[in-house]
Amino acid sequence: MIINVARKELKSMFASPMGWVILSLLMFAFGTQYLNGVNDYFAVMSGAMRPAERTGVTQFVGQSVYGLASFIMLFAVPLLSMRLISEERRSQTLPFLFSAPISLTEIVVGKFLGLVGFLSILVVFIYAMLTTLNIWSDIDFGFLLANSLGLLLMVAGFSALGVYFSSLTQQPVIAAILTFIALFALMMLDRFSAGDPNNFLGALSLTRHFQSFSNGLIDTADIVYFILFAVTFLTLTVRRLDADRLRG
Amino acid sequence: MNNFTVEAIELTRLYGGREAVSNVNFTLSKGEVLGFLGPNGAGKSTTMKMLTGNLAPSNGSVKICGIDMMENPKEAKALIGYLPEMRPLYKELTVDEYLTMAARLHRVSSKHVKSAVETAKERCGLGHMSKRLIENLSNGYQQRVGIAQAIIHRPMVVILDEPTVGLDPIQIRDIRALIREVGGEHSVIISTHILPEVEMVCDHVQIIDKGKLVFNGSIDVLKRQRIGNKLLVGLRNPPAAEELLKINGVSEAEMLPGGLIRVRFENDAAPSEAIVQAAVQQGWGLHQIAPDQTSLEDVFMQLTYQEQAIPQEQAAA
Numbered sequence: 001m002i003i004n005v006a007r008k009e010l011k012s013m014f015a016s017p018m019g020w021v022i023l024s025l026l027m028f029a030f031g032t033q034y035l036n037g038v039n040d041y042f043a044v045m046s047g048a049m050r051p052a053e054r055t056g057v058t059q060f061v062g063q064s065v066y067g068l069a070s071f072i073m074l075f076a077v078p079l080l081s082m083r084l085i086s087e088e089r090r091s092q093t094l095p096f097l098f099s100a101p102i103s104l105t106e107i108v109v110g111k112f113l114g115l116v117g118f119l120s121i122l123v124v125f126i127y128a129m130l131t132t133l134n135i136w137s138d139i140d141f142g143f144l145l146a147n148s149l150g151l152l153l154m155v156a157g158f159s160a161l162g163v164y165f166s167s168l169t170q171q172p173v174i175a176a177i178l179t180f181i182a183l184f185a186l187m188m189l190d191r192f193s194a195g196d197p198n199n200f201l202g203a204l205s206l207t208r209h210f211q212s213f214s215n216g217l218i219d220t221a222d223i224v225y226f227i228l229f230a231v232t233f234l235t236l237t238v239r240r241l242d243a244d245r246l247r248g
Numbered sequence: 249m250n251n252f253t254v255e256a257i258e259l260t261r262l263y264g265g266r267e268a269v270s271n272v273n274f275t276l277s278k279g280e281v282l283g284f285l286g287p288n289g290a291g292k293s294t295t296m297k298m299l300t301g302n303l304a305p306s307n308g309s310v311k312i313c314g315i316d317m318m319e320n321p322k323e324a325k326a327l328i329g330y331l332p333e334m335r336p337l338y339k340e341l342t343v344d345e346y347l348t349m350a351a352r353l354h355r356v357s358s359k360h361v362k363s364a365v366e367t368a369k370e371r372c373g374l375g376h377m378s379k380r381l382i383e384n385l386s387n388g389y390q391q392r393v394g395i396a397q398a399i400i401h402r403p404m405v406v407i408l409d410e411p412t413v414g415l416d417p418i419q420i421r422d423i424r425a426l427i428r429e430v431g432g433e434h435s436v437i438i439s440t441h442i443l444p445e446v447e448m449v450c451d452h453v454q455i456i457d458k459g460k461l462v463f464n465g466s467i468d469v470l471k472r473q474r475i476g477n478k479l480l481v482g483l484r485n486p487p488a489a490e491e492l493l494k495i496n497g498v499s500e501a502e503m504l505p506g507g508l509i510r511v512r513f514e515n516d517a518a519p520s521e522a523i524v525q526a527a528v529q530q531g532w533g534l535h536q537i538a539p540d541q542t543s544l545e546d547v548f549m550q551l552t553y554q555e556q557a558i559p560q561e562q563a564a565a
Binding site for chain 1: 297301304323326330332334336337338339340341345349350352353355397
């Protein structure tokens, strides 16, 4: 049943040019970053004489592409998540889902998975693009996998937050703006407490938890953080929709 | 184990402190079509939302084929097809895509999805619209898609909120035939403003006003009330009213402007023949005689504006 809801979301996503345009624009941005990364690698490394200054091509190019990806997702996810529930609320199509034999949790999780499924196309493409480095050099696949997993988890966290804000309003634009502000604040949290690395505010920051993935490290604490983040907001969404049923 | 398909027990819904629906009880059996009537804001849609699990009742419960909507919402919802007042259509999809999705969401097994979509399209006259975007369909066709969506999984209970709004007369006739057809095997609840429609398609009628059921009975009761014991007689040389009262069974004669006379008669009396005979014998110049029907609108007005006129015991008959 969850699959059917997710399928419906994917179908709507690709039914309009919106989905295709976003996919192609983002891939264009990542491709450009990738090319620049490769070019810069030679320019930088030819100047780096001492062995300590040298880094592998995977890390050099990978870090720049994944760094850009995580930043761009900050804009892309709110644009994609904004209409998930608010649009249905506005065009009064929610009763269609509510009167079908599926639970609210299934509806919310289905919508969430539909969005994450759509965005994971990008994660897979980025991974495929970076593996082409392997044609002329020996790359570190573990590093790429860790980064991909990190990106996927972060996108899932973003999406869950986006779905929640989308359930709060009838206006997709308001949902997008709120999601963007919330995500931006969460990304910036660790900058506010930069002087004190042990500050608990920093521990809440999304960037802090993406950091280890971008260094090629898979830390269970970070995985749990992203999963809890997503579950929290999905639960809040379910409760918000349930309030509709109870309060009308 | 009874075979009620829908049971509403003491259904109450509060909005703030105001009762939108209060203490509504009714049952529906298999193969019946129930018409739901009421003025704007009477609580028709609210009741339907509660029946379909879109809204939680403040008090009372709903059972679909014996399954409680509150306790087992998924099982209960699987037995219902619902078309809300605002059609829940995803306008960016084509008719086929939308109906396929509806079939899947309503647990039609993947083998039968295709045939279910075909059948629903055929029943609603949508065959040639398969590949069109719902957005580009006319209002009437969109309504048909909405109905197709509600019957696609062959539910036990079909609930349609104002299904004939925005349709042309031919489509309305088709949809009424469809409702009758569906009503043959399953139960149907429709709400409507169009009173003659109720007479045409419904077996049972419920009139709701200000959240309370004011009439709940079979359509025949309503019809009887409508026809009444009245004749409209047109005479060119009308006699005095006393002359008419002499005719067996006539209880009252009222002169109307325009030379017409409204004649009331007692229950089980059929004085029309006697009136015609008397008119011919005495040269009254009879040119018209017909049963005087109260329009359904009048009955409806009576029920919704003077609730006391019909005591509850009689209404429950």
